[in-house]
Amino acid sequence: MSPIFVGQTCMPQDAVVPGNNSSCTLGGFPSYSLNVTTVAQIQLAVNFARNQHIRLVIRNTGHDFLGKNTGEGALSIWTHHLNDIKVTHHYESAGGRYSGPAFKLGAGVMVYELYDAAEREGYTAVGGECRTVGVTGGYLAGGGHSPVTSIYGLGSDQVLSVEMVTPDGRFITADETQNTDLFWAVRGGGAATWGVVTSMTVKVHPKTLVSGMEWDTTTVAMNITDDVFWKAVEAYWTRYPDFSAAKAYGYCRMSPLPGGLGIRLARQAVHGAGHGSRRL
Ligand SMILES: Cc1cc2nc3c(=O)[nH]c(=O)nc-3n(C[C@H](O)[C@H](O)[C@H](O)COP(=O)(O)OP(=O)(O)OC[C@H]3O[C@@H](n4cnc5c(N)ncnc54)[C@H](O)[C@@H]3O)c2cc1C
Incomplete structure (x- = not known):
């Protein structure tokens, strides 16, 4: 990469x-x-x-x-081959703040493996848009945004417990009750900084209905002027607070094209839990 x-x-x-x-x-x-x-x-x-x-x-x-x-x-x-996933339907977190389903993910588990396990077990998991990113490596240590972030929070908000090897070679557990400073740090404080994570236990959620859409606005292909193009950009971003309030998540790419400017907007809208299921 x-x-x-x-x-x-x-x-x-x-x-x-x-x-x-x-x-x-x-x-x-x-x-x-x-x-x-x-x-x-x-x-x-x-x-x-x-x-x-x-x-x-x-x-x-x-x-x-x-x-x-x-x-x-x-x-x-x-860490690629540390790819075990352990499913617990009734997990009680240390400190008692969470009670519910959770997955313990080996350090090599990729987003698509998490999504496949969630699909199989009847849950929705918080993971990235790219299915081959690793979940408990750079993704969770960097915060981790997800198509369901507007409903369930960031990836790092899902972490209930972390197992890691510290730079002095100890194998420790960090959670709400032990090694709490490391528990705080690994959830968004940057990867490869605090030790080698060997697994993380994360919350999973009830199956959540998802709908998605994407579109392109391109000056050349649509035969529109640059002015019209920029009005479209403005209209999109002016309404973004509404999209956000409606729990939308999206990527937006803008790129120059020969003879004018082009924009590509790719959006996925996410609705409330419990109405059905589609794999995320
Ligand atoms: C195509 C693409 C799409 C993406 N989509 C999203 C997205 O939707 N949401 C999002 O939030 N991010 C997204 N990202 C960003 C991604 O989360 C980061 O690049 C992340 O750092 C990748 O982590 P990794 O463990 O898979 O990769 P690596 O490159 O292997 O590792 C990333 C960092 O984590 C460290 N690290 C890896 N494993 C461990 C471990 N076990 N213990 C401690 N440190 C470790 C590495 O040393 C390195 O510093 C995307 C990236 C790409 C390339």
Whole structure:
């Protein structure tokens, strides 16, 4: 996802062109990568890197826009195969603030795996728009917006408990009653900062009806002037507080086109719970 941050030193397309004497180098890639499947392996990696003064990075899906999952010469912990999902229909949170269904997600679980499990079990889960983003890595540690955020809050609002390996190699649980400072920090305080998350337990919600739509407004294709185009932009954003109050969620992209400007608005509207189901 982040070729610029690894120096564009070894692009896959260069390596497969016949006759291309590509001189791939590691560039900003890690030197070592560990495909971890247990907490003990993560503890060993953290302790080894600390004791040997080796740079340590954590890689989940590689979706980080800023390339923070990579680092020159580093030891990389790859969490992809920590993909267990444990379903609890009647979860009681430590501290007693939440009682209801919850999923315990391994660090490698991706959004589509969470959505598939929620569909199977009859719930709606809070996850991102991109189905291959990792849930408990950068997504929840960065807050995490979702098509159902206007109903259920951010991704980080769903977290009930976190298991992680701290930089000193301890395996701890952070929740409302223990390690409360870390519990606060990992829910929006930035990924790869507080330790290696091995799992998070998150709330899930009753099945929620969702409807979606998208449209394009393009000066060339619709044969409209730039003035009309900008009026459409203004009309859309002027009404956005209404859309937001109606619990809409959307992405908006604006891009220049040859001969004029084009805009693409993609919106998904979400209605209240309990009216039916469509996979999110
Ligand atoms: C196409 C696309 C669509 C997106 N859509 C959404 C969206 O709808 N909503 C939204 O909120 N965001 C969205 N994002 C942003 C996404 O949430 C962030 O890029 C996020 O950082 C990705 O996390 P990751 O764990 O999948 O990726 P990675 O790149 O593997 O990791 C991201 C960061 O988390 C750290 N990290 C990973 N695993 C762990 C762990 N177990 N413990 C501690 N640190 C860890 C990494 O070191 C890195 O710093 C989108 C991104 C893309 C590329």
